[in-house]
Amino acid sequence: xxxxxxxxxxxxxxxxxxxxxxxxxxxxxxxxxxxxxxxxxxxxxxxxxxxxxxxxxxxxxxxxxxxxxxxxx
Numbered sequence: 001x002x003x004x005x006x007x008x009x010x011x012x013x014x015x016x017x018x019x020x021x022x023x024x025x026x027x028x029x030x031x032x033x034x035x036x037x038x039x040x041x042x043x044x045x046x047x048x049x050x051x052x053x054x055x056x057x058x059x060x061x062x063x064x065x066x067x068x069x070x071x072x073x
Contacts, residue, residue: 022061028070029055046072
């Protein structure tokens, strides 16, 4: 099962291994910018999504955001 959120966090953990990351919210967009999924939890389940490319935007507790491209195969 593909877990986009896990892939996204692993990207950050490579650089910030000793920093606790507190996530406020996560949003998944298609490439046209349409919101497909929003979550206030630490998990995103995109198992029902078709194969393709998506954007995952994470808002952190400090108000900063980061967007990453995720490819579901």
